[in-house]
Amino acid sequence: MKPSKFKYLKPSSVNEALTYLEEYADDCKIISGGQSLIPVLNMRLSTPEFLIDVSGIKELNYIREEDGYIAIGALTRHVEVENSLLIKEKCPLLIDAIKWVGHKQIRNRGTIGGSIAHGDPSAELPCVLTTLRGEIVIASVDEEEVVGPEDFFLTYLLTSLQTNQLVKEIRFPIMTQGERVGHSFVEVARRHGDFGLAIAAAVIELDNQGLIQKAQLAVGGVNPVPLIIEEAEELLIGKKVTEALLKEIAELTSECVDPEGDLHGSADYRRELIGTLLKRAIEEAIARAWEGEEKVG
């Protein structure tokens, strides 16, 4: 349970890191908080020849409001997002979700970019990014590109990130403020802080008749990548929810995911569970949308 030997590089700027990546692309790993990578190194599931420690790159640690989205530098730690008043105001779904990420000790070290780049389908942040249709900024020596989660997350622990590329920034769209908007993040894990068996997120906007005018729904932990439940989003538009409609959504959600079973829960259990969780998320988001209206009205 000790990492095998590697050569350690510690760039102090993005450009320096990208140069290293270009040079050592064949056999290197990027580390920052190390909360996912160090266990992998300790178990020698990965034995890179070079380890590029980007944790000293100060320019990638920020949370700021841009045009329509909150930009979070890849090296921003979970705890900094958790304590951000800007995110609490503009992107509260992220605050709800981040509390589910590991434990305090993990959130004190783990970075936002690391969580996204690790591409764990049961992780909370990829699910939130997918729900809100966020974006990921990726850089290499030659170019910078902006990709959506649907193109970035390929399958379990595999992303479109090339060996010479670095995740620079994560963009979470600013959520609609004010009355008649609600969100919800629900997760079931064996113990608090464990990996989620299934997670569901919902953002709902109601019109002034109380009919749903916008719905964003996604699930995680039950599919090789976080999944938008598009059919359910469309079904909700222009409607008031009824028990029958929610049941239909729960069923169609269970049908469109592809969970794996393990010691902690069989595939069938997770399939069943995710329908129930998305139903609960929709119900809570709607309840909060009404609460929002009472507060304003």
Place this chain on the structure above:
Amino acid sequence: MDKVNISLNVNGEKVERDIEPRLLLTDFLREELFLTGTHVGCEHGVCGACTILLNGEAVRGCLMLAVQADGATIETVESLAGEDGQLNPLQQAFTDCHSLQCGFCTPGFLMTLTQFTKENPNPTEEEIREAISGNLCRCTGYANIVKAVKQVTHQTV
């Protein structure tokens, strides 16, 4: 293998060493500095026995390379008691409330709770339970640990 020079502050003392970059922070503390109070349990971030304070924040010592602590301030369980061995209030509460049985997990709990009680001097029971959720006690003595936190935060038990 190329060694890397690191210098950091551990329990108030400046420390400088040449180390292999693959050395975990826990092993650095235990084997280079002989601070064996920091325990090594699972070595993959699950049990919390190796919890230490990095710049005042509780982190898992096994999920960090010693080289990454270059320039940092580290506090381990050895920093808690006074020079004469006098227990600090949190440690005293642990003894008073029988919050340890085999004691293996205790250093991790103490360091987790050192940050927690500093940031949250008047926690609810739910908050205490949440705070210790990342530390495992295989003797399952959680109730008495919660009790100790209540004592140290001057709450009626």
